[in-house]
Amino acid sequence: ANATDLEVTHWWTSGGEAAAVGELAKAFDTTGNKWVDGAIAGSGSTARPIMISRITGGDPMGATQFNHGRQAEELVQEGLMRDLTAVAEKGKWKDVIRPLSLLDSCTIDGKIYCAPINIHSWQWLWLSNEAFEKAGTAVPKNWNEFVAAAPALQKAGIQPLALGGQPWQANGLFDVLIISLGGKDLYEKVYKDKDAEVAAGPEMAKIFAAAAQARDMAKGSNVQDWNQATNMVITGKAGGQIMGDWAQGEFQVAGKKAGTDYTCLPGLGLNEFLTTGGDAFYFPLQKDDAKSEAQDILAATIVDPKTQVAFNLKKGSLPIRGDVDLAAANDCMKKGLDILAKGSVITSTDQLVSADTTKQKEDLMSEFFANASITPEAAQKRFADIIGSAD
Amino acid sequence: MHNTVSIDKQNSVSIRDLSLSFGSVTVLENLNLDIHDGEFLVLLGSSGCGKSTLLNCIAGLLEPTEGQIFIKDKNVTWEEPKDRGIGMVFQSYALYPQMSVEKNLSFGLRVAKVPQAEIDKRVARASEILQIQPLLKRKPAELSGGQRQRVAIGRALVRDVDVFLFDEPLSNLDAKLRSELRVEIKRLHQSLKNTMIYVTHDQIEALTLADRIAIMKNGIIQQLGDPTTIYNRPRNLFVAGFIGSPSMNFLHGELTKNSDKMVFSSNGVSFSLDGYDAAQPLQAGRKVVLGVRPEHIKVNENLGPEVHDATVDIEEPMGADNLLWLKHAGHTMSVRINGARRFNVGTPVKLSFDMSLASIFDAETEDRI
């Protein structure tokens, strides 16, 4: 085929992310087409509005990143997205993609509209071995030990918990606490069943208490971006950070070794469940047939095993298919793969609640984490309201 | 509204039933005016009386609410300004600042795509008439006020128009230049013999330039006539007070009969009306205003048969003339005498009034009797 330029928008601009995108681009370019990079810095929340206005404005890009889940639901319903069912059938996606729930969230009315590229799990605690050494305590094995070690860290002038200022980080942290401290049932009752009573109940109260603890530990981390927070852990300025597996990429770029320089605790070392959220590429309908063809090629490329390996190694996320060889994966990744293999997976919030509800939660959490004067009780009450009206 | 209007062939500009309002404010109302061919008509009135509005209607810069305008027998009420055969000169000169004098003069011709040779000829002629040849290359900013106004007149001149409209062309000039340009405009009219309509609020300009003067007040023409008539036989109190500087002296009183003769009496003093040319029969008991111009009162010299006593209150020497403000039977009265005659304040003097040049107005209707 002759080369077609395909513009791909995404919000992967940090060091590890950019390296991973590079792999993807390389893979696509070798098919004889050309990847035109449309990175939008900031985060999904900056980039998504732009992507959506371009799609609804009639100037769609060739492909765009979304978190798979409900973010693109309406666009698909509106008929603005390309149906990838043919590509999926040809690539036997139904057979290779694992867990299958990933593909489910790309499926609307039986048709497949997106190509998942990775699995991201949020439930990781990243710890700086150096920091604990300096504080003179052992590297914690789980969240509770970490909380206990906080005073020692503080005494040593180290920030116990690093937390960036963007709302989605606080929100993510809170959801991790639910799963890891409260368990799968609690999580599903709240987010899947949207049970306001549970959300207002005593079990959630415990989570809020823990969140308040986390808030105290995070006090003073004056950074905005997640990777700046990660950087605090990398440089030993902070003891730990709750962040998704993408943080792994940053450690890798910084040349740190899992186990020796840093420690990762999936499920906060308590409840080893991972959510299977992740990123997927959507392909807005194009008028130009050549472009549509290139879109199919890109979709196939994304799911291709080789790309999966190259991409996910750089990104620090997990591949979407079980049949790839990740010999090169490091400690942490392997831990994650094991958990996946065990089937300890939970549907991510992206798939369970709407962007609207997520936004409201983000508003609540970012307020809660920034403002120590909000009591856990007050926050819980507002939380229950949000869940009560969630969809 | 009339359905057919008859226009005198000799008229250059005819205005029929013209009304104009800005929103709810009526500025002109049912105005009729015929301007003869070659006539110099001056529209005189105080500020805000609607003079410029009328001129702008004639020029086509404002659209009348009602009525018709004819120029050279053609109904131009809805024509564009350029198609009316008029030229206009503004108080602020309105020269195009970025163009040289020559370009200013020729702009209208260039817009109308007149051939260059013709343009050159007309510009040359106009600048010769107005003696602005040496200025042709200059920008307006490099000209004095008088020169600017000359160029502005030139701009109307080159367009070879039938009717010249002037809107207070001299009020931005100082007194000296004003009187110089006044003479030039008069000379221009004498040589061109175009119809000219000239708006001013300066009565000296009106008196010196006009063939006829139309005195306006609140959008209504109060009197239309030649300068002498207007000065000597003002039709009403407003015209009488408006024309003449210092103003006519007005004495309020009534007509009474004194031994068979009608006299005017006011504050216990009576004035014989001998020589007054009344337009209406004089009736005793009628409340009237007697108007006498300052130069028609004699002081201590050539006194007539009837003599009044007065004292000098203020003296205003003005060079050629001397203006006395006198106290006379409770009135203050101004009298103009020769500049060489001087009086001290407080001096008692004798006065006599020339009734043949006085005016009497009804106190109620304010019209001349």
Added chain:
Amino acid sequence: MHNTVSIDKQNSVSIRDLSLSFGSVTVLENLNLDIHDGEFLVLLGSSGCGKSTLLNCIAGLLEPTEGQIFIKDKNVTWEEPKDRGIGMVFQSYALYPQMSVEKNLSFGLRVAKVPQAEIDKRVARASEILQIQPLLKRKPAELSGGQRQRVAIGRALVRDVDVFLFDEPLSNLDAKLRSELRVEIKRLHQSLKNTMIYVTHDQIEALTLADRIAIMKNGIIQQLGDPTTIYNRPRNLFVAGFIGSPSMNFLHGELTKNSDKMVFSSNGVSFSLDGYDAAQPLQAGRKVVLGVRPEHIKVNENLGPEVHDATVDIEEPMGADNLLWLKHAGHTMSVRINGARRFNVGTPVKLSFDMSLASIFDAETEDRI
């Protein structure tokens, strides 16, 4: 700079060697002027000659570059304006727009913490003098131009000052109001007997108001004298041309001897100088300019022994007067005659000149001979 200066005790304002420059532009140079107590002095000159600058120096609003100013025998050169005992009235009125008339009048007093009773008394007196009692509650925007100017005068009045300074107070008013307020200011001076310094470029104001006039040109006083002297015996060509409207007629020529008598000849016509009161001996051959005022030329009436021929070029009837522009031996000459006498254009007329009221100037130095 002088080290000691003697000041006449009778003087209210004395200016000694005053110079003022704005950067490199010298506006006033070495100016000396004594203004008597109770005198009404008018500074007259064309625009930009430095009148306002001088007035501002006296008021303390501008700092002189050199020289001293004394008011009531006190050296005030470096005093604040408010401490100089002056009040000032501006052309633009300079009323405080958001304050009522009463507040405008009393503001200075209130700031100076004058007791309220005293303020009320002074405001009442000033508003009575100026007859603005009914206006006290109004804002300046609700006043007419004349009323505003009256309030502005009132503001100086309440401050009980020795010297009133007026900077063209009437030029923003229309002709009628101007002449009315002129009379009022004159009356005010007659009753208050304060020293008044009055800047104007209007010669009528100068002639009517002044006890003495100082005519300025380029920051230099050309002539200082009473109005009659200035009008009839102008010290140089500038003064002669500046005063009088229409201007004095100037004829360029030379003095020649004709059968023992000195005559003025120009364009082949000669004028007898009988009656001329020369300040210097008249020498034959001297190039001179003869100046005759329009009202000092007689037309067809009361002709003198020497009669000149002329034709009427333009006639400008002005009501009380009639202005003729005549062609006479290559000159254009203006003549003012009684308004009742009318001439047609082109009429030949006979003229005679009154030499006792004429002026002769050296053509070189432009000074009066």
Added chain:
Amino acid sequence: MASISTLNTAAASFDAVSSQLASGPSGRKPRRIFAPRNIMLYGALTVAALYYLLPLYVMVVTSLKGMPEIRLGNIFSPPMEITFEPWVKAWAQACTGLNCDGLSRGFWNSVRILVPSVVVSIAIASVSGYALANWRFKGAELFFSILIIGAFIPYQVMIYPIVIVLRELGIYGTLTGLVIVHTIFGMPILTLLFRNYFASLPVELFKAARIDGAGFWQIYFRIMLPMSLPIFVVAMILQVTGIWNDFLFGVVFTRPDTYPMTVQLNNIVNSVQGVKEYNVNMAATLLTGAVPLIVYFLSGRLFVRGIAAGAVKG
């Protein structure tokens, strides 16, 4: 102005005492340069100037330091070792995603957006202002009032409708579309400026031109335009700074290969790879601000004049 006179206040009162002592000439004219009033005046101005200059200074200084120096020193200390590395990096090397050509690409994109947007928006607004000021017709003022109220509407509110309009016109995402968006949002304030300015020109000029037979466009081009330099400068400065500095429209209505410089700046600043490179950020910031700053420095004097002519008169 007032000011001449007020300047002398201090001097005059200083000398008042001595002049009361004698009727003779008073003392030497006091020196004015160090009068307390002047010290206060210039002192206040200088302090204010420092507040305004400080951020610029910090930007320049920071952009010339290396990262280690930034981490150690304080933001106000001058660079010990001047390096232009951050500038080079900001201009040509900084990465967003896969594109590592810094701001340079955005610069030319910005220029490509700027020139037509400025020209079109000023052209349309000046003609509208001219029509409003000189050719009043029924309803014109109503449209104008809507326009003015429109100036207050937050841009976010209008984005969605505009996306729809542009989509319907089929020019979403094109340069034309963006130019139209800039024209729309420049319209209220520019039309106001032009209308006020043209209304302040003597109406007689317009009348004279009509009598001379010039029509709508002839008057506009041959009479009005040549007289309107100050207001065009104001409009130009407002539009150049506004359009150059625009972020929202640039990001919503363009595509990545035509991103303007501000979007690129935001990308660079927010694409943190490891630690924030403050020096590169500051260099990038300065580079982005350079164009409006230069335009402003070159024509600032006319700006003030034009503001006085067009904005303050209502």
Added chain:
Amino acid sequence: MAAHAPTGRPSQLFRNLNAKIASIPMMLVALVIFLGGTLWTVFYSFTNSRLLPRLNFVGLDQYERLWASSRWMISIQNLAIYGILSLIFSLVIGFILAALMDQKIRFENAFRTIFLYPFALSFIVTGLVWQWMLNPEFGIQSVIRSLGWTSFAFDPLYDPDIVIYGILIAALWQGTGLVMCLMLAGLRGIDEDIWKATRVDGIPMWKTYLLIIIPMMRPVFITTLVIIASGIVKVYDLVVAQTSGGPGNASEVPAKYVYDYMFQAQNLGQGFAASTMMLLTVAIIVVPWAYLEFGGRKRG
């Protein structure tokens, strides 16, 4: 004698046709974009549109939710604080600077340039610079601490209670230059004789400004007020660049709420409801002004 029939008024539509044609862009913008767009927004604020506009009417639900939202309340509160303070301070500072500049000073051009240059910079740039200046680790706080005052605390961008003031500092830095410019133009327009009159009356300088000059400059103040106010309502970029609304929600503003809910939360209905509330506020401020300024006055 010739008889002429009067002619009737020709059609008004084609009078000044060129002017009307030339005004078409303006009319389109006014009608389609500003009026149409606004009505469209208000209309859809009564629906439960999510990512795409849909016509499912839900009455006032969106508004009820809006006013129950603590983030919206914070936004409103912030806008009020920021708005009032920035109005006051920019007018006061702008006026004082203008008054100082109006004293026939030397280097007027240099000072003016210095005060005005921030105006040429975008809010993005302004936000970044001030974020840097106010950064507690590197900025003013650390500088002062390094000078020996170790307990000195000035980190407004990280303190939820005062973060809005940190934004205000940057906004004032950016905007007061223009205000000064407008004020200066106003001061220069004041009749010189007024100053002379006050000196002759012996009125002290500050009283002159307070009681005479400022009241005289009312039109300039109103123009300035409107310009500043329109900027305040729209404030968005600055907050995004400086704090992204943080810490927490402490520096959120309504414009950002609108944007976030329209695009991030993909709840257009909510965003439109918030927009409508903003429009309402604007209308309350602007309509009376516009009426006085453009409607009530007839020009000659």
